[in-house]
Amino acid sequence: MKPTSPRLLALMAAASLGLGLLLPRLIPGLPDAVTGVLLGAAFGLGLAALMYWRLPSPCDTAPAALRRRYTREIAVSMSAYAVAVIVSLLLLKRADLDTPVRALVALLPVPPIALVLRAMVHYIRDVDEMQQRIELEAVSIGTALVCMVYMAGGFLQAAKVIDVPSASAMIWVFPFICAAYGVAKAVVIRRYQ
Amino acid sequence: MKNHLRALRDEHGWSQGELAERLEVSRQTVNALETGKYDPSLPLAFRIARLFGRSIEDVFVPDEP
Numbered sequence: 717m718k719p720t721s722p723r724l725l726a727l728m729a730a731a732s733l734g735l736g737l738l739l740p741r742l743i744p745g746l747p748d749a750v751t752g753v754l755l756g757a758a759f760g761l762g763l764a765a766l767m768y769w770r771l772p773s774p775c776d777t778a779p780a781a782l783r784r785r786y787t788r789e790i791a792v793s794m795s796a797y798a799v800a801v802i803v804s805l806l807l808l809k810r811a812d813l814d815t816p817v818r819a820l821v822a823l824l825p826v827p828p829i830a831l832v833l834r835a836m837v838h839y840i841r842d843v844d845e846m847q848q849r850i851e852l853e854a855v856s857i858g859t860a861l862v863c864m865v866y867m868a869g870g871f872l873q874a875a876k877v878i879d880v881p882s883a884s885a886m887i888w889v890f891p892f893i894c895a896a897y898g899v900a901k902a903v904v905i906r907r908y909q
Numbered sequence: 910m911k912n913h914l915r916a917l918r919d920e921h922g923w924s925q926g927e928l929a930e931r932l933e934v935s936r937q938t939v940n941a942l943e944t945g946k947y948d949p950s951l952p953l954a955f956r957i958a959r960l961f962g963r964s965i966e967d968v969f970v971p972d973e974p
């Protein structure tokens with residue numbers, strides 16, 4: 717089994733997909749957003765499995781133990797995030813919540829995301845200096861690309877050419893940065909091979 | 910920046926992996942250093958020079974201006 721097993725990621729993707737398809741049948745009235753989160757997680761995990769399978773160790777020079785720790789921390793915090801999102805959405809359906817309580821419930825998914833960021837920072841701190849440089853270049857390029865897309869989107873929205881719900885736009889910033897970071901890393905690493 | 914890392918490693922009969930272990934970096938980093946695709950930081954350059962008992966100038970050759 718590789719340090720970051722594509723099989724494990726594929727298994728998690730399949731579980732997420734299964735839940736996303738089954739839960740709406742088992743729990744009537746389940747918010748669409750819950751299904752969306754599960755299907756989104758299935759897509760993300762499936763993409764990660766594909767990347768780990770097709771882009772093995774050359775894309776990541778970190779020691780095996782460090783990669784295992786990173787995968788474990790990400791898997792735990794993302795699972796906590798999925799649970800927090802579902803609980804939060806189910807509770808927010810209740811109309812009798814006061815604004816402060818609604819705010820607290822709405823923010824339930826934020827601590828798990830903070831744990832994801834913590835795992836990323838730990839990982840970058842512990843890799844060697846060349847890998848740190850690769851990560852820095854990749855995250856800079858990924859963030860710059862997402863900023864550019866968001867600015868373009870903002871101008872289009874201001875001109876009333878598109879109409880994207882603001883909540884969705886804000887929630888998707890981090891996943892887009894992660895995706896762009898991953899793609900940029902696969903490109904940046906080629907310069908050092 | 911050019912360097913004599915591969916020659917020095919061969920002199921000692923070390924594989925890239927063994928040198929990487931001694932320097933506490935990855936094998937890929939040693940490979941990138943040897944092929945000139947990555948220039949080390951000053952602390953790593955000192956570690957490399959010290960490991961081979963040489964000065965930095967004996968290991969690394971700066972590019973012509």
